[in-house]
Amino acid sequence: MKLTILGCYAATPRTFSNPTSQVLEINNELVLIDCGEGTQVELRRNKIRFSKINHIFISHLHGDHFYGLVGLISSFSLLHREKELHVYGPKGIKEIILLQLKYSKAWTSYPLYFHELNSSQPQRILENSRITVDTIPLDHRVYTNGFLFKEQPADRKLLIEVAEEYNIERVYYRGIKKGKDAILEDGTIIPNAVLTQDPPAARSYAFCSDTAYCPEIIPQLTHCTVLYHEATFLQEHAKVAAATKHSTAREAAQIALEAEVGCLILGHFSTRYDNFEEFKKEAAEIFPAVELAEDGKIFDFQ
């Protein structure tokens, strides 16, 4: 599982700070999460092949999270994309993109599917052989979802020497890996637990931005491998955070602590701050396994 931060700053793009966008590679699926202005340039800078992106998830319709989407969709056409592209985001995203394509007289060269969201409850919005994706309803000034990405459980690990000892034919291996018991020719049942070991735990990544402090999301996040949580402000600006429905570093850490996640990454920093180490320090007092996002930074979770 590998996370590339393309942009992790709040509000307007600046010369050296990009608005929110990140690429998650999970179980051989590559997804784009949010798409602020300039994302396509950051994809190129980070040498991520456009053709590997098949799913784009948009948290909410504030400009710093989606103004780069229409350009990326257009560029896919200019690059003669033929593969399907799926966009998941709040109701309105389809109207916004199609209106612009209409005036450009530039329809896409590929099938473009919009999956518009408006539920206030968690929903499974994608499930394939590699991953599942669920929404995490957040609390912001406009309708906003976080996203929970999970690897599909791997097959159970077959203990080949044990299977051979029982003379189990290879044709049954697939079923055993999926959890079935083995039945020998004499009718004896060999329980699956004897023949297999647990697979490595399925990894998960939760993206939560933008949101006010929102403990309602904790049950969904419990034990997830990595949580990216916005921390626009430090606790000293808790009032501004509350008024704008953003979180402080301490609040993000509190969520991570209660959800017992493996690791917390902070991002969506306000550019009013010069020293982001303060965010790490503030969060670490509550939840020590904390990292800071940074444009161009790659987190590799083996």
Next chain:
Amino acid sequence: MKLTILGCYAATPRTFSNPTSQVLEINNELVLIDCGEGTQVELRRNKIRFSKINHIFISHLHGDHFYGLVGLISSFSLLHREKELHVYGPKGIKEIILLQLKYSKAWTSYPLYFHELNSSQPQRILENSRITVDTIPLDHRVYTNGFLFKEQPADRKLLIEVAEEYNIERVYYRGIKKGKDAILEDGTIIPNAVLTQDPPAARSYAFCSDTAYCPEIIPQLTHCTVLYHEATFLQEHAKVAAATKHSTAREAAQIALEAEVGCLILGHFSTRYDNFEEFKKEAAEIFPAVELAEDGKIFDFQ
């Protein structure tokens, strides 16, 4: 008159090439022409103060000419702009911008005026004490205008020693500078031509992008100080140029030659080319006073 090229490449923004946008400073008025994705970052990079921009001209609704507009409009609000902003562009631009602001629940902090264009004839769209701006209808795949920016004529240059010789009172100087004759106390008329000299010629700048070869625009461009004309292709790709309604370097030079402009700047290069000197060479064979646009380049026309 000063022109700053923020971006001069066709199609998708890339790591080191920006889509169309430029800033023109003319007679103390600063205007933004086109606004591809990433323009606000290029404005910062070129240290152009956002607050100095009051008029934005959009040639047409292809993404590489306007996808950066909504972000810039939003950033003006985040920077607490209060001054009016005027946007001139094809019909549709207002709907596109307002739809996005609606979903963001983010109205502007300042009065935002749209001047939508749909005429196929040249129109005067702005006139103030400093400049006039006229549309130049172009021939592209979607409705497109170039823009002709002209300094308002300066006052005539008063020959003070001559005025004093005739004992003309200072109170009449203003009228004489505006072109009036002087009438002495004995009724003698002193013609304005005796009292004044011509002012420096009003400078003008024509922006023509995107367009197929379009000789119909020549009368409007005649004798203009500087012509920026798109040259997406070299003549060897004239067929692609015609099919996509773009121009070649030679065609741009032909327009410059026939319009007898002072200087030609080529831009909107296709990124299929590596060596843009070829564009200059091809154009110079027809019109020698030719320059190449380049991202970040400043042309200072004294």
